[in-house]
Amino acid sequence: MxxxxxxxxxxxxxxxxxxxxxxxxxxxxxxxxxxxxxxxxxxxxxxxxxxxxxxxxxxxxxxxxxxxxxxxxxxxxxxxxxxxxxxxxxxxxxxxxxxxxxxxxxxxxxAFVPPVNGVEKKGVFVYRSLEDLDAIIDFGKKNAKSAAVMGGGLLGLEAAKAVMDMGLDTHVIEFAPRLMPRQLDEAGAAILKAKLEALGIAIHLSKNTKQITGNGKLTGLDFADGSRLAVDMLVISAGIRxxxxxxxxxxxxxxxxxxxxxxxxxxxxxxxxxxxxxxxxxxxxxxxxxxxxxxxxxxxxxxxxCGKEVRPFLGFDMSTKLKLIGVDVASFGDPFGEAEPSTSIVYENKTRGIYKRINVARDGKRLLGGVLVGDAAAYGILLQMIQNKMPLPPDPEDLILGARGGKEPVGAGVESLPDEAQICSCENVTKGAISNLIERDGISKVDEIKSCTGAGTGCGGCIPMVNDLLKQQLKAMGKQVKNVLCEHFDFSRQELLDLVKVKKIKTYDELLNRVGKGDGCEVCKPAVASILASTWNELIVKQDSIQDTNDRYLANIQKGGTYSVVPRIPGGEITPEKLIVIGEVAKKYKLYTKVTGGQRIDLFGARVDQLPDIWEELIHAGFESGHAYGKSLRTVKSCVGSTWCRYGVQDAVSFAIQVEERYRGLRSPHKLKGAVSGCIRECAEAQSKDFGIIATEKGWNLYVCGNGGSKPQHAKLLVTDVDSATCLKYIDRFLMFYIRTAEPLTRTATWLNKLEGGLDYLRDVVVNDSLEIGEELEREMAFMIQTYACEWKEVVNNPELRAKFRHFVNDTNGDPTVSFQEMRGQKIPAS
Amino acid sequence: MTTKLEMYKTADNSKITTWFKAAPVSALPENGGACIKYKDLQIAIYNFSRRNEWYACQNLCPHKMQMALSRGMIGSEGDEPKVACPFHKKTFSLRSGQNLNGDCAAIATYPVKVEEGYVYVGFED
The missing domain is CATH 3.50.50.60 (FAD/NAD(P)-binding domain)
Incomplete structure (x- = not known):
């Protein structure tokens, strides 16, 4: 051995x-x-x-x-x-x-630490190991409002993203006259700089740090050109040793x-x-x-x-593609076109922040390398063309400009790759290996390809190509990959939603007759009910038998078969008068009362026949449905904010009320919760919500896809320092995109976890409008807001609908099996 | 308490002695259910209008002893008509009463007939 x-x-x-x-x-x-x-x-x-x-x-x-x-x-x-x-x-x-x-x-x-005076000071860190990160997080939370990152290369920008995520004012300091000098040319680096600056990161180029100032703890940096920068923290990420x-x-x-x-x-x-x-x-x-x-x-x-024959290691292609702070950057082959005589083709769009450059051999037959910033979708295929020495199309500019004038892009598809083309360079997986898996072993999911071959498990850069390859291969085999709702519909939720929209279908029966089979079930009925509500926003009790019981009776069924009632209290703000009304209603109908986790009051123990009477009184006093029973917006929790709190920097309550009233009644694939905190102390726990808003000095930070529950997940930072209107615009887009694309009963956190491309992709869609559907999503949300009506108000005022709220259809009594016992002065279901 | 499971016994069609006039057809929602009272029993009736069929069963779900089946959604599994309890989505065949997605006890089922706009449920006593 x-x-x-x-x-x-x-x-x-x-x-x-x-x-x-x-x-x-x-x-x-x-x-x-x-x-x-x-x-x-x-x-x-x-x-x-x-x-x-x-x-x-x-x-x-x-x-x-x-x-x-x-x-x-x-x-x-x-x-x-x-x-x-x-x-x-x-x-x-x-x-x-x-x-x-x-x-x-x-x-x-x-980490390479440059020989600068003062690197030993408190507040100076390197960015390399988890222990370094713990130290950075600990210090940044307690002692810093701003941080500088020394190093504008790949690692430095990674570190900049990290400190930005901590909510610090972020500065990047680079010795060279441009960012990522080893990967990008001047024009590409300039586009990247502009994009990062737009995100609020200050970039300082050509800066030679002479001295780290401060007495014990750093207070700033002195540069060789005489300029200085005051910061509370420095993260060195200037290279490796x-x-x-x-x-x-x-x-x-x-x-x-x-x-x-x-x-x-x-x-x-x-x-x-x-x-x-x-x-x-x-x-x-x-x-x-x-x-x-x-x-x-x-x-x-x-x-x-192991005694196997091996290929000698003769150097390695340093091509790389990555997402830096939401910006796609790729550098491949010979990015600067210096290794051999070449001609460059350049496309630059400063408005959209896109730069693409390819270097073509003088004979015009081979691709040598290039740089992509802002849109690196072509990276995979361009790299393959270099590595496999594939012939260039007659108009090489098609490779970066795409199809123009109705032409299909030439030779730019994964199908044109040879079988020996390496798809995953980390794990050395070829196209042929993946194709075999799909063809012979019947594999049809990216996750399975990942676990069988290891492809995509290293840097993850090849996943889009693996995806394309899978799709193309399955298509070629005449197979369709599908996520169908249930045995009655051969469609995913997203497809059904599109069908409902395009065919203008307004009822479950019509949808089942036109595109489904069988008689429906408890899976597709509420899923379709949700789709119809998210599309047409009609009164849901019009089709009561397709609703889950909570939506059918507009209340939450509880142990023993009674229901609970939750009036909306937007932002958790309520007048004493209204509090008294809730108390009086609870007393009159002998309801158990409890304050909920969403800052409102739940009234338990109502018989189904009592529900319309209870709501009549609540509506009369100015309440409306809280939709606690629906897969819909529940509450937007808030802290007291700047009106009362000595720490608050924005009026969290007013904004929470505005947000809650904007999205009240919005039906979605699963329940939605929001929160607004008035400062960084985050008393509203916004980071555990589907959308959480945290006040900053300059506006609001928007977090999305958080979740409490059995598998808690922190919400992810989507944008920083936006004003109220922009914040609402992004929430509109985010929620509508989620409603459109999520599977039934999938919370936003799970949805994001499954979303190909993750948070960066979501940000691209919502903030950068990469799919160019932003306005459409906003329009759809505007329709939902305009057509909102309180369901309980409709029921209370409609005798026919009211008549449905009874336990027996042949007896006016309530359910005789319902019984209660007492606990701490209130009633609870009898055990 | 009358939520005793043993009160509910599947009625044998050949031994029906009572056809109880339960409710007008209009009291039952299309493709949905409602609850009726017969003596001390609570019976769920379903107007499966899509299949032009009627079903009746105990209102009590044997899983957690909740009086709730009449409020459940109905549908089909293959050709089998079924109801899903609103509490935990246990599904039961409306024909045999068998639990289709677990090992709960079967529910009792009863014959239904519709005459002159009224729904009748058959009982053995």
Whole structure:
């Protein structure tokens, strides 16, 4: 049994273990892994998700139990301090020595901290590990209103997103005259800068930081050009420095700019039994700071050790596509067109913030590289064209301009790729491998492709292509992928909603007759009822037998078969007079009363025949339905806000009332809850709501898709510092988009989790209007608002509808089995 | 308390002695149900107008002993007519009374006839 020691349990170290265990029986290799951090390997690429609510566990690549199952001895919290190449042992900080036959260095890199005076001051952080992040979050919450990020490259902008998500005034400081100097050309970087500035991030270019000022704790930065910037916090993310100190300590060569010098088999120069992979390896003076090349190295070494034939590592394509703070950025092949004579084709649209550049070989036959900012949809296919040396179309500009004049784009579809085209570079998955899965194994979901091949599980950049490939392949096979409602409708909720709209269908029976089969059921009836209500907003009790019982009787059924009554109290604000009315009604009908979690009052224990009488009195006093019974807007909770609270910065109550009255009665796939907090202290708990609004000095921050309940989820920040009108506009769009596209009984949180592209995509649709449906969504919402009517008012005033509220149709008495007992002076159902 | 399950026994069509005049047809919503009182029993009647069929069963859901089946949504599973209890969506065949999506006790069913605009439910006593 060969003894393998892996130093470093980061993404690449983990990948090595995974590949090794997948390629050979566990009995061939005894594997020991040392990690200095307290937790197993986590996803460093998506570290900024930690700021928007992901937990350390969410980020883990595999739980501890995985290592146990794979018989890998994982030693976290253990730092290796020395390698003895003669004895073939490594020694940890506790003095324990472990022997190896083969040693894999996967120590990765640390943050590069430039030599600036004052980096030791309080409030200065690096952005690298979960521990760094915890420290940043802790400090930022307590001590900072503003933060600067040193470094305008890929990592720096990731860090900027993180501090922006914390609600801090964000500054980015870059030494070079443009952002992302290694990936973007000047024009592309300028577009990115404009987009980030529009989001409220201040960008400072050509800034050489001379001094970090402050007495003990930093207060600002002094630059070489004499300018200064006052900030409460500094996050350094200016590059990486390979962790090659162990290699140096045992006499292995390292490169002048850091990294263990390796050959094309990732072996150190002096010792063939020591490998270096990932960011600690330097191949021909190049350190590869991306995850895909690191994974490639890990697979290669694992294969070598298993005795498989391997391709030598001869460098790696550094093409990359990512979403930076909501802006798509891609850089691929030779982005600057400098490696060989080339001609560039450039498209720039400053109004929409789009820049596209492709570099074409002089002979006009091959694509060499390019840059995309603002719209990187073409990235996958352009990269494939380079890697597979595919011929260019006659008009190469079609590649970035798309179809014009009715022409289909040439050669820009996934179908034109050869089978050997690599779709996922992190996991080295080819188009052929994915096609086979779909064709032979009948796989029809992206998730299944991910778990079978690993495609899309690394950086995630290839998921759109995997999706396209799946769709195209299934279409070619004559299959349709469908999410059907139930046995009575071969359509998804979204398709049914479209059918209802297009065919102007207003009743369930008509829909069932025209596009359904069978006699309906408890799944499709309320789902269609919701669709009809969300489209036509007609009185729901007109079709009472398709409603779930709560909507049929406009009240919430409770234990024992009685109902509860909840009048709307917008924003939780109520006059003493109205409070007295509720009390008197409760007393008269002997109802149990309780304050709800949504800042209103619930009256329990009403018999079905009492409901219209109770509501008649409530409506007379100026109340209206609270829709507590519906899959619809419930409440918009508020804190007392700036009118009373000494901390409040906006009038949260007035805005909550405005928002609640705007969306009252809105039927949706599931219930909707909102909240407005008057300041950052967040007393209204807005971040646990479907839409939460938090006041800032400048306006409102809008959060979406939060959820309490059995699986709580924090709402995600959609936009910051918008005025009230803009905030309402975005909520209009968000809610209507959700209503249009969610599956039945799916809360916004689950909907977002399943939404391809996630929050960034949602922001694109709602804020950037990428689908160009913004106005349409607003129009639809305006219709819902205009046609709102209180259902209870209609019922109370309509004798025919009122007559439906009785327990027996052949007896005027109520249900004789209903009985109560007493608890703390009120009635509760008898047990 | 009259919510005793054993009070409800599926009526055998051949042994019906009483046809109880329950309610005018107009009292029953189309493709929906309502509850009637017969002696100490609560009976759910369904006007399954889409299939031009009538059904009756106990109003008591055996799952959590709630008087609620008459307020449930009706529909079909394959060809089997069914009702879903509004409390926890247990579904029962309106023909056999069997629980279709779990292992609750079966519900009692009763024959229904419609004559001259009135709905009658058959009982053995």
């Amino acid at each position: 060969t003894r393998i020691v892996v130093i470093g349990n980061g993404m690449v170290g983990y990948k090595f273990c995974e590949k090794l265990r997948a390629s050979a029986p566990a009995s061939d290799f005894k594997v020991t892994v040392f990690g200095e951090e307290p937790w197993p390997a986590y996803d460093r690429v998506h570290l900024s998700a930690y700021f928007s609510g992901a937990t350390a566990d969410d980020l883990l690549l595999a739980p501890r139990s995985w290592y146990e199952e794979k018989d890998i001895d994982l030693r976290t919290n253990e730092l290796i301090v020395a390698i003895d190449r003669d004895q073939k042992t490594v020694r940890s900080h506790t003095g324990v020595e472990t022997s190896y036959d083969k040693l894999v260095l996967a120590t990765g890199s640390g 390979p962790r090659d100190e162990l290699a140096k300590g045992c006499g292995l060569s390292t490169a002048p700019r850091g990294g263990v010098v390796v050959n094309e088999f990732l072996q150190s120069r002096e010792d063939k039994d020591i490998f270096a992979i990932g960011e600690v390896a330097s191949y021909q003076e190049m350190v590869y700071g991306l995850v895909a090349p690191g994974y490639e190295m890990a697979s290669q070494v694992a294969n070598q050790l």
